[in-house]
Each structure stands twice: as C-alpha cells, then as structure tokens.
Amino acid sequence: EIVVTQSPATLSLSPGERATLSCRASQSVSSYLAWYQQKPGQAPRLLIYDASNRATGIPARFSGSGSGTDFTLTISSLEPEDFAVYYCQQRSDSLTFGGGTKVEIK
C-alpha cells in the first residue's frame, strides 16, 4: 500500500500570506495526485488533479506542483474562505489519502 504523508499537520497563517502544503508518497505515484479542500460540516471539494491541474471553478491562487513522490499545494495569498483542511490523495496504486493539513487563522 502506498502511504501518503502530509506536512505540516497544522499551518497557522494570516489572510494575505502564502501557504505551502506538502504531500509525500512512499513510492512514486507519477502525477496521479489530487488535492481536496474540506470545510467543517461539508464534503471535500476537488481543487487540483493530475498534480497540477486546477479543477473547474477553482481560483488561480491555488496551484499544485510535483511528480513522483513529492508534491506541493500553494495558496498564493490566503483569503478568509481558504482556512480549511486540505487532503492529498494518490490514485497510482489503489487509492489512499494523506492525513490532512489544517490551515488555520493565526
């Protein structure tokens, strides 16, 4: 099973700051990596697929990069609505999620 590890567990930032979230797979997943945002009481929402492609309707401040085992989700300038939990998910071999990164207001 491919293990997906996200870091940090919590990121404390202020609106307007840049957020950098990391996701590491225990073996190569090529570019079969997606990112989801989840707010309290809501279902996850797709942000990024294929490591770097923004989903429909996702603002340009969200970007994804990486391939193989190391991936990054960047939010260039945090808006109030961006404070949430973010999950990465690999789909190269079966399907596994990372443990999540909570982006909280500092």
Add this chain to the structure above:
Amino acid sequence: QLQLQESGPGLVKPSETLSLTCTVSGDSISSSSYYWVWIRQPPGKGLEWIGSISYSGSTYYNPSLKSRVTISVDTSKNQFSLKLSSVTAADTAVYYCAREVFGVVIYMDVWGKGTTVTVSS
C-alpha cells in the same frame, strides 16, 4: 447538474450490517468513464477510502476493509450501494459517495453531502 445523495439508517447496532445507498441524479451512472466510490470520515479524523465500483460491476476495495465490504450497482435505479458487515464503534463515521473520473487523469469531482452513521446499541 450531477448530484449524489447518500441514504440509509443513521444508527446501526454492533455486529450488524451497515447498508447505504447513493442515488445519482442529473446523469446516467452507466458510463465507462467513471467509477463510483464510497469514502468515510470518523469524527474528527481524516478521509478513508472504502471501495469503488464501475457501472458494469467491477469492484475494488480497501484491503483493510475488504473482508467486510460489498459494493453493488443498480443501473436501472441509477444507484450504487454499500454494505459493511460486523460493524463496531470504529465504523462510526460520516459516509460519502463520490464520482471518480477514470481515464488519462483520475480524480473525484462530485461528492455527496455525506450521511452520519453511528454504531451503538
């Protein structure tokens, strides 16, 4: 606009079988471009994939749950279903169904709102 809606009992007794249905509206479930997925989230924890099914009935499951999980599809009703047997308190979670686009790229683009299932006597 595609929508997914989970339904089923909100309370299940320990050792019994949890049964949920996901109803797909706004599009046909019968497309080779998609898989249909069950995911759960225990209170305060992360997301866990349970299993997936194609419209033709091909399934694959999380190895850690495989012995207790059955996912089926009913194309005539545009639904797919989850059965999880021998439940314990550890199976208490919000259960989500989702559509997975399956092709050159793979991702889950549409999710249901989720349904809470509590395992308790």
